[in-house]
Amino acid sequence: MAAKKLSGAQRARKKFLRYFPKGFRDETYLEWEREYKCETHARWEEALNRAEFRRMLEKGEYAEVAARAIRAEQRSRHSMIFSFEKMALRDAVRSTSGAKLFATSLYEFLHGRGSDEERFTAWCDAVARLPRKQTRVLTWPLVTVWGFIAQPDRHIFLKPNVTKIAAEKYGFDFEYQSKPNWETYASLLEFATTVRRDLRDLRPRDMIDIQSFIWVQGSDEYPR
Secondary structure, eight states: OOOOOOOHHHHHHHHHHHHOTTGGGOHHHIIIIIHHHHHHHHHHHHHHOHHHHHHHHHTTOHHHHHHHHHHHHHTSSSOSSOHHHHHHHHHHTSSHHHHHHHHHHHHHHHHOSSOHHHHHHHHHHHHHHSOOSSSOSOOHHHHHHHHHHHOTTTOOOOOHHHHHHHHHHHTOOOOOOSSOOHHHHHHHHHHHHHHHHHTGGGOOOSHHHHHHHHHHHHOTTSOO
């Protein structure tokens, strides 16, 4: 009798457990994928929790907000954004107007009113308006990394190439567009929901676990 062909989701699960036999509680998984992301979130909470963020905006400390946001990610032992993206962001927030636009728009994205679609779209529009010196600031990693760091219970980080490969292998129809937009981000959130449901017996805790699972499927770091 021929062996039953595995689905994309089953193959993805098998690959993840080959690297991390104990799933999301595996010691190697914690060391390689989860702990540094949790540490980055903890730094964010210390530097830019909602109350502190609001206090700084009320005092007009826009440049310091931008500096703290960049430091929270930069101090990670595995940076999530490329050096050219960091350079572009530093250039963008060097002016008072750039720092103010970044700080106020990021706060509204994370803590403002309106639907998820409205807040994400406004955030993308704001990033698109940031001053540009050479490299563009409007990239998927830059518009998604802060939500992921600040609120890993609800937001996820998008590395385009890895995520596209992972979605294709998984059998998920990921509606990707290169310019950051709500439709693509909503599709990514749907992908995350699908993965979480399929892996519910492994008890993923948050988007850190889901993003890490997706990373394992599409990254060259995990070739087999």
